[in-house]
Amino acid sequence: MSDPRLASLRAALPGLRLLTDPADLEHYGRDWTRRWTPAPLAIALPDRVEDVQGIVRWANDARVAVVPSGGRTGLSGGAVAANGELVVSLERMQRVLGVDPVDRTLTVQAGIPLQRVQDIAREHGLQYPVDFAARGSASIGGTIATNAGGIRVLRYGNTRAWIAGLKLVTGTGELLELGRALIKDSSGYDLRHLVIGAEGTLGIVVEATLSLTEPAPSGQTMLLALPGFEALMAVFALFRARLRLQAFEFLTDVALRHVLAHGGGQPPFAQPAPYYVVTEFDAGPDAEAEVLALFEQGLQDGVIVDGVLATSQAQAAQLWRLREGITESLARYVPYKNDVAVRISAMPAFLAEAQALLAREYPQFEVVWFGHIGDGNLHINILKPDAMTQADFVADCDRVTKLLAELLQRHGGTISAEHGIGLVKKPYLWSTRSPAEIAVMRGIKAVLDPNGIMNPGKLFD
Numbered sequence: 204m205s206d207p208r209l210a211s212l213r214a215a216l217p218g219l220r221l222l223t224d225p226a227d228l229e230h231y232g233r234d235w236t237r238r239w240t241p242a243p244l245a246i247a248l249p250d251r252v253e254d255v256q257g258i259v260r261w262a263n264d265a266r267v268a269v270v271p272s273g274g275r276t277g278l279s280g281g282a283v284a285a286n287g288e289l290v291v292s293l294e295r296m297q298r299v300l301g302v303d304p305v306d307r308t309l310t311v312q313a314g315i316p317l318q319r320v321q322d323i324a325r326e327h328g329l330q331y332p333v334d335f336a337a338r339g340s341a342s343i344g345g346t347i348a349t350n351a352g353g354i355r356v357l358r359y360g361n362t363r364a365w366i367a368g369l370k371l372v373t374g375t376g377e378l379l380e381l382g383r384a385l386i387k388d389s390s391g392y393d394l395r396h397l398v399i400g401a402e403g404t405l406g407i408v409v410e411a412t413l414s415l416t417e418p419a420p421s422g423q424t425m426l427l428a429l430p431g432f433e434a435l436m437a438v439f440a441l442f443r444a445r446l447r448l449q450a451f452e453f454l455t456d457v458a459l460r461h462v463l464a465h466g467g468g469q470p471p472f473a474q475p476a477p478y479y480v481v482t483e484f485d486a487g488p489d490a491e492a493e494v495l496a497l498f499e500q501g502l503q504d505g506v507i508v509d510g511v512l513a514t515s516q517a518q519a520a521q522l523w524r525l526r527e528g529i530t531e532s533l534a535r536y537v538p539y540k541n542d543v544a545v546r547i548s549a550m551p552a553f554l555a556e557a558q559a560l561l562a563r564e565y566p567q568f569e570v571v572w573f574g575h576i577g578d579g580n581l582h583i584n585i586l587k588p589d590a591m592t593q594a595d596f597v598a599d600c601d602r603v604t605k606l607l608a609e610l611l612q613r614h615g616g617t618i619s620a621e622h623g624i625g626l627v628k629k630p631y632l633w634s635t636r637s638p639a640e641i642a643v644m645r646g647i648k649a650v651l652d653p654n655g656i657m658n659p660g661k662l663f664d
C-alpha cells in the first residue's frame with residue numbers, strides 16, 4: 204500500500220477495511236459487462252454509514268473519484284472502476300434494520316442481495332415483487348441505482364414503485380433521509396426519485412425502506428410457440444384481456460437454442476417456432492379453462508402453433524429456466540447488449556424496422572432477441588464471430604447502435620429500459636433525453652456532488 208493517498212485514507216479512518224491486492228482490484232473493478240480493464244485505486248469495505256460518510260469526505264478533500272459498488276451484476280458498466288477510482292463496496296452492509304407489518308415495510312442496508320429481501324418478505328407473509336434472474340447477487344442498492352425492472356414489471360412496476368424511503372450519502376458526505384415511508388406526502392420535491400436511477404452519480408445509497416405487498420396469488424406458467432411477432436402481439440392482447448397476467452416474456456428460437464446448448468435439455472416442442480412466450484397468470488378456479496379456450500382460439504386463428512401448461516412447480520421452474528437462462532448461456536460470447544424500450548403500441552413497427560436495420564448492418568453476426576413484451580422492453584444481444592477481434596466487434600456494434608438510437612428516437616423510445624446508461628450507453632443518451640433535460644441533470648449533480656467525485660464518467664461526462 205505505497206500510494207500516499209491510501210495512507211491518508213487510513214489515517215482518516217483507521218478501522219476501515221481496504222483491499223489493494225491485484226486479484227481484489229480485478230474482482231471489484233468490473234461488472235458483468237467485462238468490456239473494461241479494471242484499474243481501481245483500492246477497494247473500501249465500510250460496515251457503517253459513518254464510515255461511508257468519512258470515505259466520501261476524504262475523497263472530496265483528496266479529489267479521488269468514488270465508484271459505489273453492490274453485486275456488480277449490471278450490464279451497462281455503471282459499477283466499472285477503470286480509472287484509479289476508489290471502489291466503495293457495500294457488501295459488508297447487509298443488515299436488516301426492521302420489518303414493520305403494519306406499514307408493510309422492510310428497512311435494510313443497501314448491500315443486501317435482492318433474493319434475501321424477497322425471502323424476508325416471504326417469511327413475514329408478504330412479498331417484495333421486484334424480480335429478475337440475477338436476484339442472488341444483485342444488491343438492493345444496485346437495483347435502486349439502475350431502477351431495475353425484471354420479469355414482473357407488467358404487474359408490479361419497477362424498483363421505483365417499491366422504494367418507500369432511502370438514505371443517501373451525498374457527494375459531500377452529508378446524510379440525507381429521503382422519503383419516510385409515508386403513503387401520502389405532498390411537501391415538495393420528492394428527491395428520492397432523483398436518486399433512483401441515478402447510477403451512483405449523486406451519492407451512495409446506504410439504506411432503503413422497501414414497500415412490501417401481499418403475496419402474489421399462486422400462478423400458472425405456460426410456454427407458447429408462435430409463428431411471428433404480429434402473432435405474439437395478438438396473443439399478448441388476448442391474454443392480457445382475459446387473464447390476470449403476472450409475467451409475459453418472449454424469446455426467439457435462436458435464444459432457446461443457446462439455453463439448451465448451454466444448460467442441456469430437450470427442445471420443448473417437436474417443431475421449432477420463430478418465437479416463444481413464457482407467461483404466468485393468476486391460477487383462479489376458472490383460469491385453466493379460460494387459458495385452454497384462449498389456446499384453442501389461438502391455434503384456430505393461426506397465432507399460436509403449440510404450447511405447454513405446467514402441471515407442477517418443477518415443470519414451471521423448468522419453463523422459466525428457458526427464459527431466465529438466456530443471459531448466462533450467452534456470457535461466453537461477451538455479447539454486445541442493447542436494452543431498449545418503446546411504448547407497447549409502437550413495438551411491432553419498431554421491431555420490424557430494427558430487425559431490418561440489424562439484418563442489413565449485421566449480416567455476419569448472430570443477433571439474439573428476447574425480453575419483456577408486456578413492458579415494451581426488448582433485449583438485443585449481438586454475438587461476436589470467433590474470427591473478429593473484440594475491439595473491431597465493439598466498434599462495429601457502436602456504429603450500428605447509433606443507427607438504432609436514431610430509430611428509437613423516431614419511435615419515442617429509450618436506449619436503456621432497465622439496465623441503466625453507465626459507460627455503455629453514455630454516447631447515446633441524446634436519443635432519449637433532450638439537451639435541456641441533460642443540462643438540468645448536470646445542474647442537479649452539481650448541487651449534490653459539487654466536486655464531481657461520485658461515479659464520474661457514468662451517465663454523462
Ligand code: 2HG
Nearest residue numbers: 336530540574582583584
Ligand atoms: C433479462 O431480462 C435481463 O434477462 C438481462 O435484463 C438481459 O442479458 C440481457 O441482455
Ligand code: ZN
Nearest residue numbers: 353574582621
Ligand atoms: Zn431484462
